[in-house]
Amino acid sequence: MKPLIIEATSKTPFIKFDPETGTLEMKGRSIPENAVEFYKPLVNWLNEYAQNPKEKTEIHIQLDYFNTSSSKCILDIFKKLESIHKKGHPVVIKWYYEEDDEDMLEAGEDYQSILKIPFEMIEIEGE
């Protein structure tokens, strides 16, 4: 299975999903006008990955902004990972937020309240 790599744009994040290491990365901002279109290949990739996931999967989310259109799509990604986790292949979500960015912390807590997989909130220094 090939890795999925998408370069960042002014409205969409950098994506690197690596099936060899089980490490998934999403970094930057997500404010596309049509989030469903952007996130569709990510969901498709995860559907394939779920057939044969690594023993442990880690997803690192470091977003500076995301719109509500993206928030539902990001939840879809997390729910795919939740189903992998429920089938006995551990998944952990690492949610990064800048110090004093209470909105991003709160966004992580929103997801954490919905999902049943380990969620780590990691504070990082602002740029």
Next chain:
Amino acid sequence: MKKYYEEIVEKNRNDLLFSYFGSMNEEIFEMILHTIEFSYKDWKISKKIVRKLYYISVEILQNIYHHAIPIDNKKFFFFIIIREAQKEIRIITANLVNEEQKKCLDTNLTQLNALTKEELKALYRKVLDTGKRSLKGGGGLGFIEISRKTHKKLNFKFKKIDFYKFLFIFEVSLLTDKEKLKI
């Protein structure tokens, strides 16, 4: 619409941070957001507040982009005004809507204004988890999110333009933290 915009700009010219009247496209959208994101030093507001302002502006502008109705079936116009007054940053936008949209907005925004912060949080999580997706992903979260990020009730009104159209004027306020920053 333009006359109304000019009246507001003139009335508030001493505390105006940004204003735009015109059509909406990708370039305009990016220009407005870029201005908001990088003007915080000129505007003397903290990065923390500009972050909230950016979040709210993305939601408002994308709502307008998706839902505003055009004038005479051609491109649509809108305006956005950002001003600072009495320790608040205020964002005013206006765009045309039809009768059905007006009823929907009136009902939804009035309901949101009746909720506490905790109730808004619970509603956001419920809609995020179980709400229907719209074609482009949003599904009704935009105004809930705006409501969560501001410290006051959402302020809105409608002005009748003709039998079919109304001007939807929407205003949100953010508390600045200038006191804390000693600016």
